[in-house]
Amino acid sequence: MIALTGAKILTMCSEPLEKGTVLIRDGKIQAVGENLAIPSNYQVIDASGKVITPGIIDAHTHLGLYGESMDWAGEDVNEKSDPVTPGIHAIDAINPADVGLTDAYRGGVTAVMVAPGSANPIGGQCVVIKTKQKDTVEEMIVRKHAGLKIAFGENPKRVYGDHKKVPVTRMATAALIRETFHKALEYMKKQEEKDRTYNMGLEAIAKVLRKEMPLRAHAHRADDIVTAIRIAKEFDVDIIIEHATEGHLIADVLARENVPVIVGPTLITRSKMELKDKDMAAPAILYRHGVRFAMMSDHPVIPSCFLPVYAGLATRFGLPQEQALKIVTAEAARILGLADRVGSISPGLDADLVVWSGHPLQLSSRPELVIVDGLAEDVTQ
Template sequence: MVIKNVRIITCQDSQVVEQGYVEVKEGKITAVGQGEYTGNDPEVLDGQGGFLTPGFIDAHCHLGMWEEGLAFEGDDGNEETDPCTPQLRSLDAINPRDRAFGEALSYGITTVVTGPGSANPIAGQICAMKTWGNVIDDMVVRFPCAMKFALGENPKNTYSDKSQQPVTRMAIASIIREQLYKARRYQQDLERSQEDEDTDPPDYDIKCEALLPVLRRQIKAHVHAHRADDICTALRLFREFDLDGVIIHGTEGYLVADAIRKAGVPVVCGPIITTRGKPELANACRENPMLLMEAGVPVSINTDANELPIDMLLTSAAIAAGAGSRPLLWEKALEMVTIRSAEAAGISDRVGSIAPGKDADLCLFRQPPVGLLVRPEWVMIDGKFTHQSSNPL
């Protein structure tokens, strides 16, 4: 298939192809060109001058783990019986038939990074998945793509009611640190047993096993942190264990932007559209993403759905992009919900931009997509039309 006569917003090195075409074969992008298509592919779709973008990515949400319209029956996001649960797999809890997946798809969101909540200091394994499909195993982009950690108010409130650790920020960090040290020792014992046949391997430990990819920097460490002091604690843990870290939410990130920049750590900001409904949000401001970007920090935008409806992702990007002293062009703002989100999840080899070799996750718009509830004319995932307002062919 070839999609021709489109303005291609590649989200790859800020490149925009004013009049071009994209070739798709077997679910992958195989060519991106400028000008008229002169090949012989029999299946050609005329985009009629529309805007062609990558599918959008929500870099942090909880789709399918807190199901829309359900209470306890659909609440599978927080295992509040143990503050340290790295062995939990979001893959075993996500219901891909949650109606929010369809709503995401209708607004061009083709990939979501969804996982456990923030009740536990170590909460479990996060999944990056497509928003179209019936069987979650077939929808996965990468699992696990990250491990969920949480600092601050949520673990404190969860366990203070149970008269159990942690009830202070000290204890939260201590639980994380202790388990990472155990996992590091477990890793060392495993390596010794592999190098020396006379050395027995350690007894199997499912918590330590789950943390090995984090210690090896094979997956990201996503840390829920709102307050500036919690952000700095996360940076300290990243340094101590040499983790490939990402700050999630980063509400007060603008107060410690230089420290985040020096650490080389990205921030997934959001939800942007929210009230100051708890003490950690007292200093929330919509300028935060732009202030972080101006400081040199890689920034992506998330909805934290179901905290904010998933269909507000592009609206959130528009608000964030316009909130700073130097508003972003919408083409640049689009990167906060495409390539920057993909990088924060460790999946930019698959999705996040329009480039040869990447998944053919594409959206066609008749107007710039960064705005209030703007819907695409059609959405494609892996080269297949999955949502359309009219028959594209």
């Protein structure tokens, strides 16, 4: 049982508290406010002069799937043997001891969405985990079925076109996705039949069709974003657009369709054609149009541990500071379907908190204490 006292608290769900207190018990936030009575059996941590935020949430990574410094032996992000692999799941390749997860945790990132890569039109299932290292990935899971990864644009064309296999065009990418979803609809119709043959991949797609998890669509170019939305509407399924490099060019469409977006990675060069219209002002433009969005690192493309830095840079291009912090906390949790667990400092939520030396969006600030499920660790050592 812990009481954090004296800090400025950015709850992400109410007005900031200039000198507030957070009470933590049994891994949950018990209370937050000013002038709270502190039970005598609580460990008091004086955080005067510090800033407390919810744990940072990275809404799109490949942490644990790309083993850092392990070359091909630790690369398990893309199953390139088949363009349609909905039955595979990221949890079966995540290495809980990946140094990238440790770096993220020490950087104040307490939860991450881990997805298969974008080589395949249908790439596999995603998971949300906490970054505090455990012996098994099962102990880290927050949401096991966090989405089904699909991909449009250059990547599937390049990977399979090089091998003279489908898809070679954007048309074929969309057709493979549609065909597989139609197969899943037929599969679901036979669900009660005794002689039905179990199909792991179609079972995964059935979860999407039943709205038990969303599609997570890798799409950079505006027309690819629209194709992804078109397919989602055809099958009446939930969808989240990943990357959305040209999303700011069709922000009115995203707002009208009420489609959430995970933006980024922003701190990269225009290394391929799909990125030619990358714009650091994109988050501000999406915000002005009322688009729901969060921010990603796409680790290992850029390091997850510096996600607050990337959010901070968005303020230079017009995104309000409070919103910049929300897109890596409360908004990320909301889009991931986890607002009842993480992303805000509110009674009943998981006690995932960070004590910072200053405002987390300032370059000079650093995490000093990271708390996950109520367990605090000094990360300054």
